[in-house]
Amino acid sequence: MDPPSAGSPYQPVIEALENHPQKKFYNVSKLGGTKYDTLPYSIRVLFESSVRNCDGFLVKETDAMNILDWKTKQNHVEVPFCPARVVLQDFTGIPAMVDFAAMREAVRNAGGDPVKVNPACPTDLTVDHSLQIDFSKWPETVLKNQEMEFGRNRERLQFFKWSSKVFKNISIIPPETGTAHQVNLEYLSKVVFEVKDLLYPDSVVGTDSHTTMVNGLGILGWGVGGIETEAVMLGMPLTLTLPEVVGCELTGTVSPFATSIDIVLSITKHLRQAEVAGKFVEFFGSGVSQLSVADRTTIANMCPEYGAILSFFPVDNVTLKHLKHTGLDKAKLEVMEAYLKAVKLFRNDESSSREPDYSQVVQVSLSSIIPYVSGPKRSQDRVAVNNMKSDFQACLNEKCGVKGFQIAAEKQEDTVPVQYEGNEYKLSHGCVVIAAVISCTNNCNPSVMLAAGLLAKKAVEAGLVVKPYIRTSLSPGSGMVTHYLSSSGVLPYLSKLGFEVVGYGCSTCVGNTAPLPEAIRNAIKQGDIVACGVLSGTKNFEGRLCDCVRANYLASPPLVVAYAIAGTVRIDFETEPLGIGFNGKSIYLRDIWPTRKELHTVEEEYVISSMFKELKEKMEKGNKRWNLLEAPESTLFPWDSKSTYIRCPSFFDKLAKEPVAPQPVENAHVLLYLGDSVTTDHISPAGSIARSSAAAKYLTSKGLTPREFNSYGARRGNDAVMTRGTFANIKLLNKFIGKPAPKTIHFPSGQTLDVFEAAELYQKEGIPVIILAGKKYGLGSSRDWAAKGPFLLGVKAVLAESFEKVHRSQLIGIGIAPLQFRPGENPSTLGLTGKEQFSILFPPELSPRMTLDVKTSTGKVFSVIALFENNMEITLYKYGGSLNFVARRFL
Numbered sequence: 001m002d003p004p005s006a007g008s009p010y011q012p013v014i015e016a017l018e019n020h021p022q023k024k025f026y027n028v029s030k031l032g033g034t035k036y037d038t039l040p041y042s043i044r045v046l047f048e049s050s051v052r053n054c055d056g057f058l059v060k061e062t063d064a065m066n067i068l069d070w071k072t073k074q075n076h077v078e079v080p081f082c083p084a085r086v087v088l089q090d091f092t093g094i095p096a097m098v099d100f101a102a103m104r105e106a107v108r109n110a111g112g113d114p115v116k117v118n119p120a121c122p123t124d125l126t127v128d129h130s131l132q133i134d135f136s137k138w139p140e141t142v143l144k145n146q147e148m149e150f151g152r153n154r155e156r157l158q159f160f161k162w163s164s165k166v167f168k169n170i171s172i173i174p175p176e177t178g179t180a181h182q183v184n185l186e187y188l189s190k191v192v193f194e195v196k197d198l199l200y201p202d203s204v205v206g207t208d209s210h211t212t213m214v215n216g217l218g219i220l221g222w223g224v225g226g227i228e229t230e231a232v233m234l235g236m237p238l239t240l241t242l243p244e245v246v247g248c249e250l251t252g253t254v255s256p257f258a259t260s261i262d263i264v265l266s267i268t269k270h271l272r273q274a275e276v277a278g279k280f281v282e283f284f285g286s287g288v289s290q291l292s293v294a295d296r297t298t299i300a301n302m303c304p305e306y307g308a309i310l311s312f313f314p315v316d317n318v319t320l321k322h323l324k325h326t327g328l329d330k331a332k333l334e335v336m337e338a339y340l341k342a343v344k345l346f347r348n349d350e351s352s353s354r355e356p357d358y359s360q361v362v363q364v365s366l367s368s369i370i371p372y373v374s375g376p377k378r379s380q381d382r383v384a385v386n387n388m389k390s391d392f393q394a395c396l397n398e399k400c401g402v403k404g405f406q407i408a409a410e411k412q413e414d415t416v417p418v419q420y421e422g423n424e425y426k427l428s429h430g431c432v433v434i435a436a437v438i439s440c441t442n443n444c445n446p447s448v449m450l451a452a453g454l455l456a457k458k459a460v461e462a463g464l465v466v467k468p469y470i471r472t473s474l475s476p477g478s479g480m481v482t483h484y485l486s487s488s489g490v491l492p493y494l495s496k497l498g499f500e501v502v503g504y505g506c507s508t509c510v511g512n513t514a515p516l517p518e519a520i521r522n523a524i525k526q527g528d529i530v531a532c533g534v535l536s537g538t539k540n541f542e543g544r545l546c547d548c549v550r551a552n553y554l555a556s557p558p559l560v561v562a563y564a565i566a567g568t569v570r571i572d573f574e575t576e577p578l579g580i581g582f583n584g585k586s587i588y589l590r591d592i593w594p595t596r597k598e599l600h601t602v603e604e605e606y607v608i609s610s611m612f613k614e615l616k617e618k619m620e621k622g623n624k625r626w627n628l629l630e631a632p633e634s635t636l637f638p639w640d641s642k643s644t645y646i647r648c649p650s651f652f653d654k655l656a657k658e659p660v661a662p663q664p665v666e667n668a669h670v671l672l673y674l675g676d677s678v679t680t681d682h683i684s685p686a687g688s689i690a691r692s693s694a695a696a697k698y699l700t701s702k703g704l705t706p707r708e709f710n711s712y713g714a715r716r717g718n719d720a721v722m723t724r725g726t727f728a729n730i731k732l733l734n735k736f737i738g739k740p741a742p743k744t745i746h747f748p749s750g751q752t753l754d755v756f757e758a759a760e761l762y763q764k765e766g767i768p769v770i771i772l773a774g775k776k777y778g779l780g781s782s783r784d785w786a787a788k789g790p791f792l793l794g795v796k797a798v799l800a801e802s803f804e805k806v807h808r809s810q811l812i813g814i815g816i817a818p819l820q821f822r823p824g825e826n827p828s829t830l831g832l833t834g835k836e837q838f839s840i841l842f843p844p845e846l847s848p849r850m851t852l853d854v855k856t857s858t859g860k861v862f863s864v865i866a867l868f869e870n871n872m873e874i875t876l877y878k879y880g881g882s883l884n885f886v887a888r889r890f891l
Contacts, residue, residue: 010026017335017342025343028044028047028051029342032068036344038357039356041312041314041356042280042312053080059082074245078869084122085202086122086205086206087124087188087205087211091716092208094156096125100118102649102651103652106652107890114890119168119233121169121232121235123171125172125173155645162632175623191323191336192336194335201345203221205224207224209304215312216311226785227881236885243278243280247283248311248362249363249364251285261448277306277307278309279308282312282313284356288347293322294446294447314345323336327613372384373388374554375551377552378403381403383553389569395551405551418520420519421469427520428570433469433471433533435466435471435560436475436535437475437557450594451594452494453488453490454598456494456499472499474502476501484607488605530551532568533552534559566578647719656880656884659879665839668770668838670769672734674773674774677779679779680807682731689712691706695712698721723792728742729742730742735834742755746758748761755793768796770796770840771795773801775800777807779804784810787813788814791816797816798818812877817877820867821864830860847871848870849867851865852864852866
């Protein structure tokens, strides 16, 4: 947001940055004193934001002081947060921009100037987040899918193009650039913002749960719902309960054989067990500096897996080194470092530096993280690499089953001689005959692919080879992988060991392996040998790779290369050599395994710089199809009445300059009587449009065929489709119906109808509707249409036993009252059937969590709690929601 006006009470704490006098900043460290020094780094970011944005109205001095008193106020107060920017992806971006276009229309109709309607908070919208796959065979896949996407979504893209031309403070990232997460991390992230020479920390909210990955760069950010996001875009702060902060202390030294994947999954497991849901997590300790930025962002990206709001890695020397390799200007880096140190947002690697206070501390010893493989028949059967030899021996002894092969004890040491390419080899139980680094999820992390390449380089230089009968192959996930393996100089060494690039696509793990040499196959069958395949894939069922290969192990790419060199899985890497190198020297795995320092260096110099250079070139050149796409430049969007993608919604039809006293709900019918754990996907599905649904009937009436329906997600810019899609989930269980179906009863007529059709009848009859529900109403992703849809169906209130917190705030944000039954009460205990009519009286002056009386047509009276947590939420409700509240300033 823009720097505050001269009237801000904290203006006196603005200082010039040492050695950079033209740069200014709020010296929150000096302002906060010793209390500030004990705050977690993530809370310091919240404090700085409250000081900088303090205006006495939306952000008050008491808010800043509450954050400073975090130690005693955590979990007890709500505080505002004004992020530095917003990031949207296409599915959630389209309804946001349609709302802005509709807001311009409403402001014009109310006599205001529509040109004034623009985001107040810098906003980036990435169009390439979601891809519908039409072609799955290489090489036509990418180009054809992009062409289909562009054609199918031309109307939406033209609307985005119009938005990029007419709205200020918003940037549209065109198609074929990258996903929202990739672009956010690699291009949009600033770490430190600079506006009119004022420096402040980068922070972001986004409309996706994986927005959290930016915390790996020291940028505070998390995902929120579409309605909250739009309010932030318009200059409203987010409101959050001052969170607990769990300190995750990383100690010890990473095992040299543990890969990034091992580390990420192990830390994720620890945090899931620590029950960090709804809390901030912040990393500290001597082990943090051992993690690359790629490791950190992957851990931060896993937040949805362990339930934390975010996982924050403060900026340190590792971060600065990474930013240097991305091509960030040296002068900007110097200013960034100086500023972060001045406000104590820079994490010092020295052990003598004081760590912040935390709500609780979870310790993770990196030394305890060891590498695993999975097998020999199922991916869920994990085996520690240091136990591999003994575990395979146990598999030979066990009865045939999920792990066993039942090989008689006297035959377990049998060998079968075989002639191949003029040389004699001996095959035995555990011999490796297939080794494949394949196109799969393992390959997404550059460090593991580079580890395989560096290990191959050291192996070749030491004189190690792979036996020629072993079927080796390398199938990278993309051309970019081949590019950085080549530019880092390791690809020739992989080739020398037999790991040649065979193409891009699923290969070995789906059984697309070249046949084993006939002599090898015959020897395996002759000796009933339990031969092995080792691959970096996800599937390893018995016989999947080859009918004569019974044991198959999933392993990281460098371990695939190591086992190929060893030629057997019956090896203890600690005590037995991989092979004999030059001059008859025994070479152990530890001799050729690349260190994490080597990996980080190569990754930063060859991968990061290459990726960022390519992305920046894409951003500068733009997209040819996008550049040629025509779009209007009018102040108001020229709505097309025939459009099935973009339509002007009615949210702003009653735009008010002043708050309106809450209106009573009189003689409302129950639209739906729902049970526990109703998710936002039950309320507003995002997937395909069922052919028998109300939305399908609407699209068919517009001349579309089922093939052209696309999805609810793609049509979020059309309120007519989305309203008809509300409660259209086929798994919806309405107690009026008694079985899963998107149906309800229209009580005045007694008809069983689609939910939309019933709601439409109620609205024509002037009858308000409410929803009855059980516990945890609104679980799941924070989907804005899960609130917007019910609003357009005419829902005035939801009466539930409990609400998911984010969805509760979204209901208020659109103008629906969240009402909670008193503890121990629910429709059943109150003797409600849902067939009654309900009247709810709202007093002229509401107060947080006040009790309201509800009367039914049968004479029953009971009380509910109005779940407004603070006066600001009440104000938003009186204006008809947060968007109407903010939009009034344009009048």
